[in-house]
Amino acid sequence: MIVEGKQKIWADYQKDIPDDHYFYVRSCIRQSFWPASEVTFLDIVRNKLGKDFYENEYHTTCGGIAYHSDSIPQETAMTIIARQFALMHESGYENYVCSCITSFGLYTETLETWHEFPELEAKIRQYLWDSCKKEFAKPKYLAHASDMIYKFRFDIAKQMKFPLVNVKTGKPLKVVEHIGCHYSKMFPSKGFGGAEYPHVLVGMIEAWGGEVVDYPERRHCCGFGFRQYFVQGNRGYSESNTYKKFESMEPYEPDLIITNCPGCPYFLDRWQYVIAEQTGKTYGKNGYGIPALTYEEVAGLVMGYDPWDLGLQMHQVAIEPLLEKMGIPYDPKKKYQGVNGKDLGQPQCPSCIKSV
């Protein structure tokens, strides 16, 4: 591996991100899978970094799930998006940042399509007015939330309490980065580092002291794919893709997977359990599996947030071995306690993959 070669590509694929004042929209899936991630993101950018990120209670889904599963036509999805942009405009913002990769891909696709086909844009402008009586507006700048953490990765590093280092050996943790397909595979120039060697997560890992693992199936999709997942009979296809990735990364003995897409951490996490149940195979040391975290969770961990406040108990793969490696203190008793100390109940332990 010639790092200079990658650095050259990274330098070629940079984007100028406005420093401040963003309109923030959430992800449908993430709100239910990893609710703490978005909260942590807002807490970091607002309270730790002192930036202006505005949220509007009226924003909805971007329509991506329905669009990608062929439930709604493109015009409908575009009108939903136009409404989101109108909300941003009404709120006095012109920089749009979304939490979801599917949304980011769809927003980018939509903006590019409008650019290429102005007549379609005119049509959507009309639809928006007809349906919502809202005024059409386009963001001046579109970013994904991981772009923001990437941009502020060194600021976060300054406040870092637990770097991505194994406290017992002093060596950097081996971290697999997994980029959501729709981040830059469709429009390479829209992602940090481009499509082949994206830098958005690599930059975070390196800034926070970890060592990036580049393995043969790095580019491969986690296997989520709405159509694959929605139909039970097709889920084996989804699972097989995850399986392929794990088989490929296994020899590198990674400590952690970091992702920037709603579905990826969920499937990279849960399929480890399913694979273990079906084949008896587990990954990672001692049969615990390899934790797959969102970038906000990792940012929160290195900045010293309480693991349970970050919602890490929501992961199937036990997080405790990682916390111990990083030397992060945690109270095992609090793992299944709600915000008010209420007992949430302990999940049933799976038979194959180890849990604490």
Place this chain on the structure above:
Amino acid sequence: MKENIIIIGGGAAGMEAATQLQKLGLTPVIIEKSNALGGHIAQWDKLFPAFHNAKDVVSKMFDNVKDIKTYLNTEVTDIQRNADGFHAVLSNGEAIDGKAVVLATGFDLFKAERKQEYGYGIYNNVITSLELEKFFRTRKDERINNPKKIGFVHCVGARDVKVGNTYCSKVCCTTALKQACEMKEVFPEAEVYTFYMDLRMFGPGYEDLYLKTQKDYDVKCIRGRVCEVSEDMDGRLVIKAEDTLFGKPLRMTLDLLVLMCSMEKNKSIDKIQQQLGVENNSDGFMQNRDMYLGMNDSKQEGVFVAGTCTAPKSLPDTIGEARSVAVEVFNYVNNK
């Protein structure tokens, strides 16, 4: 009659055109931007289809031009048309006048790093066809370390709308097979694979080379474009492609991957070309006046084109064009 003819470019086309123009009684002047004549072909070891030494051909060309006025390390910085023809200012400060200009500016090799998925410049064992040619000449390349499995990827930067080149680069197929055979000669134990889209064996003896590649050298040709290259733990290359004839994707581990880089228009001449008013065609190469009967004329009077500046060409094609451009120039100068 002694008329200056300004030849820009000292590669195969420029040298051969100059040789012929001199024989016709004109005074060619070669302006070459690098420090030696010979162009790309001088960097080549063997020529397809019969493995002739490129050196033999090039040294004969050198002999032919030894009495021709040649500027090395020199570029044309400005060129103006005047009543007698052209006035060119050179980067060394000199200026020359000529009756006609021959653009024999050749090609640039496609920058392999632009096809990022092949990992050129990122993975150690990904090299270009030109680098392999250098290895054949020098037998030195630390990346080529007794490889057991070698892959060749055709059409790198050609027939690829993603890099903006939709044309076929013409010579890469034959070159790949030639280099594949040569690799088998150097590393008889190695398995050699070529990943091709179509094997365009367009010239005499080329199809025989293909047959020989299959029969005598046991080179395995797989129809399908390599789409993804990664490195495994041992630093070997893991590639993915579809075997389109079999209808299944395949993956394999290679020790060396050679990228058959296409030809692109030499862009360093863009400014002069603009001054002369010579347009580009849709492939980005220089536009000639007519595909059949005016292939060496540009649309501008007194400006001629020869060799790979108008399209990817093989060496025999280029030499043929250089000779025909000499006749064109001769007729032009005499009829003026």
Place this chain on the structure above:
Amino acid sequence: MDFGFCLSPSSHVKMDSVDLTTFNRLKETNPDVNTCIACGSCTATCTAGNFTEMSFRRILLMLQRSKEEEAKKMIQRCMLCGKCTLVCPRGINIRKILLDITR
């Protein structure tokens, strides 16, 4: 545990572990197996191919892509009529190769 789905086998041909014993044996006695250009003439003219999936071109590929069992199954359809050998533009002695595979 039954999830109602399971891992689907990879469709990739794993060239690193492909077993070429049969193909290499064939190659020793029939060097022309290497010279196929996959034009498909053999398949198009095949008498058995009129009724089945029989394709000599694919059989050669199967032997090189770890699908030996499929190849052997396909080869059973052959009637040895020799049309393929007559139409092959590379002059491959297909009938002989087919016979040799079954030995």
Place this chain on the structure above:
Amino acid sequence: MNNNIFHPFVLPFVLGMAFVLTYCVVGLIRVIWQLPKEDRKQFLISLVTPKTIWANIRDLFGDCLFHVKIWKRNPLLGYMHSSIAFGWFMIIVIGHVMLFTLKPLEGVEVEGFARSFTNFYYPIFYKHFATETPVFAFLMDFFLLMIISGILIAVVKKIYSKIVGVKRVTKFGFADNMVRFALWTIFPFRLIAEKSNIMAFWWLYSIDLMIFMCMLPFTRYMHIPTEALFILLRHAGLKAREPRKGFALAQLYSCPSCGLCIDACPMSVNDQKSGNTSAYFMKILRNGDMAEAQRIAETCLMCGKCVLVCPVSIESCDIKFSQRAAVPYEIHSDHSYLDVISTEAEHSGDPSGARAFTFGEKISTKPKTLYFAGCMTQLTPKIMRSMKQIMETAGENYDFLDKDGGVCCGRPMILSGKPAEAQAMIAKNTELIKQSGATKLVLSCPICYKVFKEEYHLEGIEILHHTQYIDELVKTGKLKVGKGEVNYVYHDPCELGRAFGVYDEPREVIENVGNLVKAKSEKVESICCGGSLGSFRLTQQERDEITQNSVDDLMFNKPDEIVTACPLCLKTFSKKSPVAVKDIAEVVVENLQANN
């Protein structure tokens, strides 16, 4: 004269004779033993059947002694063989007759075993022991000189084989050369010994005989005793079943390696390939080199010419078939997919992919002809088109069985030594043909013709090759043709000519439409086009050489066009011929009269 009845010089001969007799008896028992039970029974019955007894006697004399077949082919060679064989035979016979008519042992009392022992060598060396009468002396000298004259020709042939009209001769090893040398010298030594009575020559004569007889079983000369057995087995109507057992074994030893098949073999066009001819095949198989025998068996074009020119009538093609069949196959054919093919029209749209063959009206006042083009003809559409036009012009009620492709006739499977695996195809075609309701089956391909004639059971259906069919149409006036000016040469396809003797019908058809000129080699002698499906191993280049040779032969009298009656010959010749190559059907169509 020496009146002793014994001298040590007879011992070498006695030893040799004892050895060869023992060997032959053991060999005879072995061959008979190896015959399959039913073959053995058939053989024994044939020995007492008057018809075969007569044929046996005729051929034993005609073939073994007089070499009638060689005479017919080449009188000089015939004389060479028969002078030696017949002369020697006569010397032995006369010698034994003398034993009874003379009293050479006067004054010596010899009885019992000693008497028999004496009889054993006496006629061979009698001149040393007794005096003969003038008549016998003349006869003995006459036949001895006759033998020596034959040997002289043999010596000349060895030095310059073209003098006797033979281009190539078999190349032999040490043992063969040794025995030949012994054979050549036996009789001159005898002559000298008899005339001079020098002891040394008696010794030489006897030792020569010993060498000849002791080495005989290990050389081609073993054919001398074996051929007699072979003639008996052949007349019993047996076929070779295993390449080195029973009947085949008898044939292997009956092959004199004379090499007549070498010149006849189309592969010999390239001298380097003459090792592929039957003479060598038999020798190699005899020596037990199975891999090489297999290679030659699979290389052979199976044109059958060597069988027809063989002076011993050895069925070498049958032996090659049995050799092909002896290869163990790991994978066997599975043609069960043919089961779904039917003649039912409703199957034609079947999503299962079942193919249906459809026939025209079954009930018709006119008898129906079924045309089966065959796989090879599918590659030569002009034959199919011509046949259609001929049948339509003649007003025939016909169906076209494999209009959209058919099932292979099964012959190629048989040619590859897998007769059992051809059965599925034979059964399917039989079923389809029977369902067509036709009374006449017309084939364009001689390859199909052979298998239909030999392996199919199509009772009530006349099987014709299209040459015969067209000849019939022309003769019955159903097809009116005009005679053109074109000079045609006709090539006899192996499996039509040599296999079935269909020589005249095509020639008569051609004479009706143009001028027939002769090829250099015709009918039995015609040379395979080189494209034969019979060979599995010949490379394209090797085939091309054969084709060129065959074309040159056809072009001998400078015809305007080459006419053949086999789609494979047509395709093969087209590549190499300097003139147009046409199928007979095509030529007929070109010369159809307008008032048909």
